[in-house]
Amino acid sequence: MNAKTSLLPLDIPTLRAAVESHRDESVDLLLKLVSFPSLVGREQPAQAFVRDTFESLGLQLDEFEVDQNTLETHPAWSPGSMDYAGRPNVVGIHRPRFGESGRSLILNGHIDVVPVGDERLWTRPPFEPYVSNGQVFGRGSADMKAGITAFIMAWKILRELGLEPAAPVYLQSVIEEECTGNGALSCLVRGYTADAAIIPEPTSLRVMDAQMGVIWLELEVSGKPAHAAFSEKGGSAISMSFDLFAALKELEGRQNAPQCRHARYADHFNPVKFNLGTIEGGEWTSSVATNCRSTIRVGTYPGTTVEQAIAAIREALDHALEHHANREIFSYTLSEVGFRAEGFALDHDIPLIAELRRCHHEVLHGEAGMMAFTGTTDAKFFNLYGETPAVCYGPGGENTHGIDESVAIDELLDSITVIAWFIVNWCKCNPIK
Numbered sequence: 001m002n003a004k005t006s007l008l009p010l011d012i013p014t015l016r017a018a019v020e021s022h023r024d025e026s027v028d029l030l031l032k033l034v035s036f037p038s039l040v041g042r043e044q045p046a047q048a049f050v051r052d053t054f055e056s057l058g059l060q061l062d063e064f065e066v067d068q069n070t071l072e073t074h075p076a077w078s079p080g081s082m083d084y085a086g087r088p089n090v091v092g093i094h095r096p097r098f099g100e101s102g103r104s105l106i107l108n109g110h111i112d113v114v115p116v117g118d119e120r121l122w123t124r125p126p127f128e129p130y131v132s133n134g135q136v137f138g139r140g141s142a143d144m145k146a147g148i149t150a151f152i153m154a155w156k157i158l159r160e161l162g163l164e165p166a167a168p169v170y171l172q173s174v175i176e177e178e179c180t181g182n183g184a185l186s187c188l189v190r191g192y193t194a195d196a197a198i199i200p201e202p203t204s205l206r207v208m209d210a211q212m213g214v215i216w217l218e219l220e221v222s223g224k225p226a227h228a229a230f231s232e233k234g235g236s237a238i239s240m241s242f243d244l245f246a247a248l249k250e251l252e253g254r255q256n257a258p259q260c261r262h263a264r265y266a267d268h269f270n271p272v273k274f275n276l277g278t279i280e281g282g283e284w285t286s287s288v289a290t291n292c293r294s295t296i297r298v299g300t301y302p303g304t305t306v307e308q309a310i311a312a313i314r315e316a317l318d319h320a321l322e323h324h325a326n327r328e329i330f331s332y333t334l335s336e337v338g339f340r341a342e343g344f345a346l347d348h349d350i351p352l353i354a355e356l357r358r359c360h361h362e363v364l365h366g367e368a369g370m371m372a373f374t375g376t377t378d379a380k381f382f383n384l385y386g387e388t389p390a391v392c393y394g395p396g397g398e399n400t401h402g403i404d405e406s407v408a409i410d411e412l413l414d415s416i417t418v419i420a421w422f423i424v425n426w427c428k429c430n431p432i433k
């Protein structure tokens, strides 16, 4: 133990033992959270439970809905498709009572989960969580209810040890991370900034300090209907949608070329991903399809603006259309329907990263790996618009968004310990008098 930590009112073995003694309670909390089917739009019952939990931990509550009128002129606003009424964010606020000597901190997690896919493929129903082989299974277990569990338990255990942070700390449970991020954005616009933010997304306890931009687009193609028996007289909007997406895949390939890459993504397998996520079109099995609508997820490098990315996409689509044999038959429209998130890449040596890696090392005796993510998280808002350095660091990472999503209980406990130790070091702690 170095001179700095020996001055603290807590040592790691004591903290570790305290976390271990809360193993069952931590698992129970995670099981409870996963049992809420908090799909986008249905977050409220889970948020009510989180609110009650924050309240029981002595935190001051701030519960508020996303206010579209206030937010939609913000550069980071993403157009959503759902009403925000009855879907609050919940923030638990700590203000130090015994003197302020540390740095402030935001601990943020999203309560929403993605759809389960084909439920028949799951071993057990996705919202009936269970423990097997040292893991908790269920939709949202890793992404990211284990992360929310981690910071709630870290907070609770420090309190039980008679400590409270000597700086403001904000525990945030937000909605809609999985399609717009407007939940976290509204926290920022409401005034929540800090000296650092940690989002315990499932990074397998690596420090994620870079992420790609993500844009969601809707492509509507119209063609020319005809009887299938004389299909040469028409032009299928469905076939044309595939032709246009093929042109986008060529653009994706060019952007993945080594000379086009952002430095932090030099070693990734194809970091730029264009995904044809949904498609629907056509009117009749024996008619050439008049219309086709598809939604496409686009990845962009840190430093590329949404406008630049969309301009490149339009150029690729226009080029494909102009060179199509039946170009006069087809037309398309492109619109934004969700994420319009830019990427970011932090410097490795900022205090947040240095201190988090030191805490990880002191607790777990190994180097915390670094990670540049090929997707997006709410960390972008804090970094790009909130002057709050933010990283992701949390338990789990296998099969998120997949079938039989799970998180290892040992990793959950490790994350609780590291986050608690980070709070002690970053915020400093006062004994509760």
Ligand SMILES: [Zn+2]
Residues within 6 Å of the ligand: 110, 143, 144, 177, 201, 202
């Ligand atoms: Zn997540």
